[in-house]
Amino acid sequence: MTSSNREPLLTELKNYLIHLKDLGYTEVPCETKLNLQQEAVAPYSQTPLSVNKMAAKNSKALTAVQQELGDCTRCKLSNERKNIVFGSGNPHADLVFVGEGPGADEDEQGLPFIGRAGKKLTEIIEKGMGLNREKDTYICNIVKCRPPGNRDPEKEEIATCNPFLIQQLKAIKPKVIVALGKPASSTLLGRTVPIVKERGTWHEYEGIKLMLTLHPSYLIRFYTLENRKAVHDDMKKVLKELKK
Numbered sequence: 001m002t003s004s005n006r007e008p009l010l011t012e013l014k015n016y017l018i019h020l021k022d023l024g025y026t027e028v029p030c031e032t033k034l035n036l037q038q039e040a041v042a043p044y045s046q047t048p049l050s051v052n053k054m055a056a057k058n059s060k061a062l063t064a065v066q067q068e069l070g071d072c073t074r075c076k077l078s079n080e081r082k083n084i085v086f087g088s089g090n091p092h093a094d095l096v097f098v099g100e101g102p103g104a105d106e107d108e109q110g111l112p113f114i115g116r117a118g119k120k121l122t123e124i125i126e127k128g129m130g131l132n133r134e135k136d137t138y139i140c141n142i143v144k145c146r147p148p149g150n151r152d153p154e155k156e157e158i159a160t161c162n163p164f165l166i167q168q169l170k171a172i173k174p175k176v177i178v179a180l181g182k183p184a185s186s187t188l189l190g191r192t193v194p195i196v197k198e199r200g201t202w203h204e205y206e207g208i209k210l211m212l213t214l215h216p217s218y219l220i221r222f223y224t225l226e227n228r229k230a231v232h233d234d235m236k237k238v239l240k241e242l243k244k
């Protein structure tokens, strides 16, 4: 199988596994024995499938950031984390989503946005925007380790992790960044952002267009028509910008 026809299959498999997780499966339902001797597949963030030269360059830069981060213990969030959640998706994506920090599921698996909020984000990207999460976007957080009990990350923790976010975004060089919720918006803009008031507005981050929107977990908690429409409108603006 060539890498070009393996890519959509792997994307589909990934989405299927996310779907199973959201349905509550802890194992893959399977009636036949899996051949565990088959070639192992590394995580997306470490093994880009595109052979596009630019993507390879971005991917190399991103891998360098991940290597520099290493088994980071620069802040106290390292004390209780199981896995560092660096980010996942296409290193050459035009669109990057930046969230707040990993939750329990993400900490367990080392991948961003795979729990309930992740399912909602995938829905927004795939059903709402008509994009493919793994192929068309890259997703990461302002802190790479789970704050205990899902508390908000503290100022010092955000500041310590921020250089890696900056380098990540520089490596990817997307056309548009979407900040999900108040902590991500405030971190990227360097000021306290009243997100409900400022969502839907364009800003700039290091020369990249930055859209602020509601965090998917906020949307789940306050699942009103008004909030759904707000996120829908924000994503419409993002799509318009991506098409320019």
Ligand code: SF4
Pocket (backbone or CB within 6 Å): 069, 072, 073, 074, 075, 076, 077, 078, 084, 143, 144, 145, 157, 160, 161
């Ligand atoms: S949150 Fe960031 S700075 Fe803190 S330990 Fe994790 S990776 Fe390091």
